[in-house]
Amino acid sequence: MIDATAPGRVGDVRRRNLSRVLDSIAKTGDAKPSRAQLAAGTGLTKAAVSSLVADLVESGLVAEVGLYRDGERGRPGQGLELSSRRGVIGMEINVDYLAVGVVDLGGNLRFHASVESPNRGLEPATVMERLGALAAEAKAAAAAEGIAILGGGLAVPGLVDEQRSVVLSAPNLHWENEPLNPRALLEGAPLGVRLSNEANSAALGELWYGGGPADFLYVSGEVGVGGGVIIASELYTGPGGSAGELGHIVVNPDGPSCSCGGAGCLETFAGQEAIFEAAGIPPGALEERAELLLAALRQRDPQARKAVDDAGRYLGVALASSARLMDIEAVVLGGHFAVLGEWLRPALLASLERHAPGLLDPENLTLSGLEHSGTLLGAAGQVIRSVIESPFEFLLAAKLA
Amino acid sequence: MIDATAPGRVGDVRRRNLSRVLDSIAKTGDAKPSRAQLAAGTGLTKAAVSSLVADLVESGLVAEVGLYRDGERGRPGQGLELSSRRGVIGMEINVDYLAVGVVDLGGNLRFHASVESPNRGLEPATVMERLGALAAEAKAAAAAEGIAILGGGLAVPGLVDEQRSVVLSAPNLHWENEPLNPRALLEGAPLGVRLSNEANSAALGELWYGGGPADFLYVSGEVGVGGGVIIASELYTGPGGSAGELGHIVVNPDGPSCSCGGAGCLETFAGQEAIFEAAGIPPGALEERAELLLAALRQRDPQARKAVDDAGRYLGVALASSARLMDIEAVVLGGHFAVLGEWLRPALLASLERHAPGLLDPENLTLSGLEHSGTLLGAAGQVIRSVIESPFEFLLAAKLA
DNA sequence: CCATATAGTTCAGATTGAAAACTAATTGGA
DNA sequence: TCCAATTAGTTTTCAATCTGAACTATATGG
Numbered sequence: 001m002i003d004a005t006a007p008g009r010v011g012d013v014r015r016r017n018l019s020r021v022l023d024s025i026a027k028t029g030d031a032k033p034s035r036a037q038l039a040a041g042t043g044l045t046k047a048a049v050s051s052l053v054a055d056l057v058e059s060g061l062v063a064e065v066g067l068y069r070d071g072e073r074g075r076p077g078q079g080l081e082l083s084s085r086r087g088v089i090g091m092e093i094n095v096d097y098l099a100v101g102v103v104d105l106g107g108n109l110r111f112h113a114s115v116e117s118p119n120r121g122l123e124p125a126t127v128m129e130r131l132g133a134l135a136a137e138a139k140a141a142a143a144a145e146g147i148a149i150l151g152g153g154l155a156v157p158g159l160v161d162e163q164r165s166v167v168l169s170a171p172n173l174h175w176e177n178e179p180l181n182p183r184a185l186l187e188g189a190p191l192g193v194r195l196s197n198e199a200n201s202a203a204l205g206e207l208w209y210g211g212g213p214a215d216f217l218y219v220s221g222e223v224g225v226g227g228g229v230i231i232a233s234e235l236y237t238g239p240g241g242s243a244g245e246l247g248h249i250v251v252n253p254d255g256p257s258c259s260c261g262g263a264g265c266l267e268t269f270a271g272q273e274a275i276f277e278a279a280g281i282p283p284g285a286l287e288e289r290a291e292l293l294l295a296a297l298r299q300r301d302p303q304a305r306k307a308v309d310d311a312g313r314y315l316g317v318a319l320a321s322s323a324r325l326m327d328i329e330a331v332v333l334g335g336h337f338a339v340l341g342e343w344l345r346p347a348l349l350a351s352l353e354r355h356a357p358g359l360l361d362p363e364n365l366t367l368s369g370l371e372h373s374g375t376l377l378g379a380a381g382q383v384i385r386s387v388i389e390s391p392f393e394f395l396l397a398a399k400l401a
Numbered sequence: 402m403i404d405a406t407a408p409g410r411v412g413d414v415r416r417r418n419l420s421r422v423l424d425s426i427a428k429t430g431d432a433k434p435s436r437a438q439l440a441a442g443t444g445l446t447k448a449a450v451s452s453l454v455a456d457l458v459e460s461g462l463v464a465e466v467g468l469y470r471d472g473e474r475g476r477p478g479q480g481l482e483l484s485s486r487r488g489v490i491g492m493e494i495n496v497d498y499l500a501v502g503v504v505d506l507g508g509n510l511r512f513h514a515s516v517e518s519p520n521r522g523l524e525p526a527t528v529m530e531r532l533g534a535l536a537a538e539a540k541a542a543a544a545a546e547g548i549a550i551l552g553g554g555l556a557v558p559g560l561v562d563e564q565r566s567v568v569l570s571a572p573n574l575h576w577e578n579e580p581l582n583p584r585a586l587l588e589g590a591p592l593g594v595r596l597s598n599e600a601n602s603a604a605l606g607e608l609w610y611g612g613g614p615a616d617f618l619y620v621s622g623e624v625g626v627g628g629g630v631i632i633a634s635e636l637y638t639g640p641g642g643s644a645g646e647l648g649h650i651v652v653n654p655d656g657p658s659c660s661c662g663g664a665g666c667l668e669t670f671a672g673q674e675a676i677f678e679a680a681g682i683p684p685g686a687l688e689e690r691a692e693l694l695l696a697a698l699r700q701r702d703p704q705a706r707k708a709v710d711d712a713g714r715y716l717g718v719a720l721a722s723s724a725r726l727m728d729i730e731a732v733v734l735g736g737h738f739a740v741l742g743e744w745l746r747p748a749l750l751a752s753l754e755r756h757a758p759g760l761l762d763p764e765n766l767t768l769s770g771l772e773h774s775g776t777l778l779g780a781a782g783q784v785i786r787s788v789i790e791s792p793f794e795f796l797l798a799a800k801l802a
Numbered sequence: 803c804c805a806t807a808t809a810g811t812t813c814a815g816a817t818t819g820a821a822a823a824c825t826a827a828t829t830g831g832a
Numbered sequence: 833t834c835c836a837a838t839t840a841g842t843t844t845t846c847a848a849t850c851t852g853a854a855c856t857a858t859a860t861g862g
Contacts, residue, residue, distance in 0.1 A: 008414065008445065009849085009850055010850050011818080013817085013818060014819090020409060035841065044409065044819075045819070046840075047820075047821085047822095047842070048818085049841095050840095051819085074829075074838040074839025074840070075826060075827035075839050076839085214640070231639065232640065239615070239616035239632060239729075240728045245725040245728075249725050250721050251651070253714075253752075262755070262757050263756055317651045325645065326637075326639050327640060327646075328640075354664055355665060356649070410818090410848085411817080411820085412847090412849080414848085435808095437809055445851090446851055446852070448810085448851075448852080449850055449851075452811095468858095473808080473860080474861070475858080476810075476858040479810085804861100805861090806861090807861105808859080810857075813854085813855095814851105814854100815853105816852105817849090818849090821847105822844085823842105823844080824843070826842090827838100827841100828838080828839080830838105831834100831837100
């Protein structure tokens with residue numbers, strides 16, 4: 001396939017090289033590369049890099065951070081980094097809480113806040129209003145730290161149409177085809193607010209800020225079972241944008257019917273609700289039930305043990321099928337599954353070994369370390385990445401303003 | 402993601418535009434576009450297109466095919482097409498036959514030959530020798546038609562390492578880690594011979610020459626059950642290159658063990674052998690058994706009917722899971738499944754509706770019309786595509802020679 | 803036979819990175 | 833202390849390539 005963004009005119013070369021340099025700075029991260037190092041890394045000449053960096057510094061995306069010597073001879077280089085005075089606000093609506101965070105271009109979470117909020121069944125307008133209040137806090141915090149906010153990312157637990165900012169289906173919130181107006185959360189931010197799926201954002205957070213490998217499947221165990229597929233360091237969304245719905249892979253054709261209308265889905269065996277029920281945890285608040293389950297497991301309660309083993313076994317079936325179909329070589333467990341990680345692991349690995357022996361190295365089955373901030377980081381990171389990938393457009397806009 | 406293969410020199414613009422123009426000619430196909438139409442289609446100026454086309458014509462990749470008037474006023478354009486005097490040889494090793502074909506750059510199958518050959522268990526060297534004889538026929542036929550052979554594609558029913566030309570695993574041939582030397586089949590062809598997987602090649606054949614949509618899952622029912630995933634008009638191979646192994650998706654966690662070492666795989670329910678056995682077809686040659694099965698189905702034999710229904714049902718489970726994970730919206734059934742198509746369809750659709758209601762429109766479940774030539778076309782097409790995507794390298798080589 | 807329309811070419815102009823020469827800033831040793 | 837060596841970054845010249853506008857070529861229709 002011919003890359004539509006590839007240079008067609010001479011001017012496009014610069015577009016691409018601006019992005020390449022910016023990406024190289026982002027990848028080098030804390031090492032704060034000099035122009036000379038960037039030249040070596042990108043294959044461009046020092047002259048070209050100097051010219052490109054000049055534009056990036058002028059736009060405010062990149063900052064010089066003083067000299068930098070490594071003990072050797074020669075003139076020291078000027079360290080460069082993605083500006084810590086520009087940032088993006090990450091936001092998250094989940095079933096039982098709202099959260100916001102300020103992430104600077106370098107990927108540092110500079111501010112973080114969350115509130116409990118039983119959003120299930122609430123009107124989207126009500127939830128958006130509450131989230132707006134939280135976003136205002138984040139904006140104030142950013143202003144106090146001298147961070148100019150370029151845009152925002154909003155993650156929700158459901159399928160979304162990113163272009164039109166519509167939540168197509170979020171069964172756990174009881175939302176269906178709800179158009180949101182995320183832009184209103186950050187009035188005046190030049191890049192607007194991007195709506196995204198919670199599991200996908202968490203997968204991207206893991207990739208960019210959690211040390212995830214270039215190829216992995218992220219399994220999100222929030223109230224539902226979601227997934228995010230990362231291939232070659234990019235989110236794989238599929239032709240219609242809804243890939244990664246791991247929760248509705250069929251793991252047992254004779255299984256019970258599922259909220260999605262199907263039958264035998266993974267979620268009916270390994271969703272939070274299914275596990276709690278099988279473990280005999282009484283209804284109640286999510287946090288409390290999770291605590292009860294962990295307590296039961298610690299006390300070697302056989303019913304809890306079996307519930308988690310079953311979930312692990314079926315998760316193994318889903319991962320075996322996924323690995324076969326998509327050639328997945330690594331898996332990161334997040335959310336609920338990260339909390340249950342060590343209890344899930346034995347049954348999961350046994351099941352994988354039974355259904356796809358040798359396909360997935362147990363070492364490559366890891367638990368997410370980012371906990372809940374992964375989703376925020378990923379939601380904000382998508383906007384940051386869009387700047388890194390198309391800085392030219394951003395420069396133009398900056399020049400006009 | 403930033404394309405690492407495209408350092409940003411000014412000269413790369415031309416590289417890209419050569420490819421873009423060539424691709425545009427290939428896509429327009431039989432319409433034989435003029436330079437002016439290409440300019441309109443690519444967004445380049447007429448001047449640029451003229452210059453690019455001049456290089457392509459000089460290299461022999463593109464040919465002018467006389468004037469062309471559409472009744473309107475004005476000077477008529479020069480029709481352009483991919484040269485019919487340049488071609489690629491497609492080759493196929495399957496369990497019970499060998500096949501070759503000459504495909505010109507325009508995708509026309511100009512010569513075709515196949516021989517029965519019980520390759521299961523034969524030494525690769527023996528098989529390659531037989532294939533070499535067939536390839537020689539193809540070369541002679543190409544020479545007779547004045548087609549210069551640029552390279553070849555060889556498809557085998559197993560996992561391959563394309564870079565090193567090694568068949569990693571072809572259980573149905575009983576080959577394991579067999580290095581081949583496909584280059585030797587076409588001594589002197591400038592682009593060499595590319596080894597590929599049979600199901601993937603068939604999927605690409607369907608995409609390029611069978612009118613397949615931009616996004617679909619090709620299901621190959623040869624002796625094993627294979628698959629090829631096409632996303633955005635490209636083959637999705639996954640990080641390790643072995644994506645699409647539909648045959649080893651788990652469709653029933655309590656199912657029997659499989660030749661792959663796993664258990665409950667689709668292949669154990671819907672592989673040819675499994676269907677024949679369940680239908681009570683006695684052992685024998687593949688072709689004969691297939692005929693017997695079809696005859697039994699036509700006579701409404703209940704055992705045959707049930708065997709095919711079961712296969713369809715489990716195929717539906719696998720497709721439901723695949724659609725969920727990869728957001729697949731269309732499926733093309735090939736090989737054995739295309740032959741059984743109408744008998745499979747009812748149970749398959751019912752199963753899809755049960756496990757993933759509404760996810761896949763029945764209209765988007767189609768049967769391949771290319772039959773066995775799809776694999777040849779796809780195998781050859783991969784080499785043709787590589788020229789379309791990197792004509793600059795080809796031009797350089799042509800200029801040196 | 804000429805106005806009109808479309809195809810394709812020619813040429814000046816602008817953008818851009820490569821290459822090489824240059825300036826700047828540092829270290830280590832004479 | 834000072835200079836050679838070394839590395840960073842800038843300036844200058846040059847070649848590649850596309851755009852845009854003017855131009856030539858070739859058809860149709862009245």
